[in-house]
Amino acid sequence: MNRWWDYWRAVGGRISWDRSLLRGLWVVPWLYGRSERRPSARPGSIAFYPQPGLPWYTLPLAMRRTAIRQTRDLKSADAVMMFDDRTRSDLTPPDVSGRLLNLRATDISKQHVGDVFRRVFGYDVSVDPCVHIGPMVEKADVNGVHDGRIVTGPLETAQPGQSYQRLVESVIRPGVTEDLRCVCVGGKVAVIFRKEKAAHQRFSTVYLETTLCEANTVLSAQEQAQVAAFCHAMGLDFGSIDILRDHAGDGRIYIVDVNKTCMPVLSMAVGELDRALGLIGAAVEDLVLGPAVEA
Incomplete structure (x- = not known):
């Protein structure tokens, strides 16, 4: 009890x-x-x-x-x-x-995720809100809040307890964005839950459709190797990472979140x-x- x-x-x-x-x-x-x-x-x-x-x-x-x-x-x-x-x-x-x-895996804050991502991938997902010009994402630095919103920089001051990330334009067709929830085991991507969301609800847990994908159909061999290196640097033996691909921009992937006590994506078909x-x-x-x- x-x-x-x-x-x-x-x-x-x-x-x-x-x-x-x-x-x-x-x-x-x-x-x-x-x-x-x-x-x-x-x-x-x-x-x-x-x-x-x-x-x-x-x-x-x-x-x-x-x-x-x-x-x-x-x-x-x-x-x-x-x-x-x-x-x-x-x-x-x-x-x-x-x-x-x-x-x-003792720190899954957005700030730490951004720091590790930069070291492994060689480019940034985090931004300085007082320097960045244009739209960016403001969200809680802590785990599991789902409070993301788009703000326009530069800001006069960063909000306490908030992190700031690049706005990754993961739009796959007008009004629809794509999230890739990757379940990683021993550094390898075991499965990917590909989630489609309405663009105006991109930070919510409301999905238009969720499909099951194999890593090779979504990520290149180089990207999978980078994900493995990222998991190693995070100390993540088991957990999920959220990836966005900038379809409207440079085409690269960005890891925006890590969860070491993940739950299944319950919105998809139970058989899948x-x-x-x-x-x-x-x-x-x-x-x-x-x-x-x-x-």
Whole structure:
């Protein structure tokens, strides 16, 4: 009981009850109930610390389709997922015998994401709001707020607690923008949820259509290598990154957000979502049961 109470005390106030989340009230139980574990010569296990791996998160749902089981025993687990949805984490690593995942993913603020992106990709997504001329995106620096809005620079002063990013014109046809939600496992893009939004709702969680894509159909080999380098620099062993492609401008991709405790895209067709979870699960098996990769 304390485990559940501690969870709701930590994250309950940050949950946004939108249409997609309400749909999850039946989608998640359906996905959880129909999952079938794959046989394996060596079943593995993952423990979650400090927050529990509850069934509405992507990783526990994906694990239901694998030979990887969830355990509370940190000592016996093949891997321990550092599972903390705070923007900045200051956790003391637990004493474990298995692999610690997301141990170095301690800062997913927009500012840090922008700094790492610049180092890896060689160009900027972040802008200085007091210098930038023209439209830009102002959004909270912390995780999971969805409060983005377009403002015009230069500003006299930056707003406290806000970050500022380039306005990436991800318009794919008049009035419609494209977001790429990439689920990354061990630095590789396991699946991409391609989300179309009305341009006037580009910062919302309301989607016109969501489709499942393979990485090779959306990202070049060079871009996938850059994404892998970005995940390594962030310390992200498992999580999702949000990518926008500037279709109206330079054609390059921009990573605008990182989430290490991601949830599935509940707005898409449940059959496709079930398939996506299977692909993510297979990648998780490779990560947990495969040879250790140098951090």
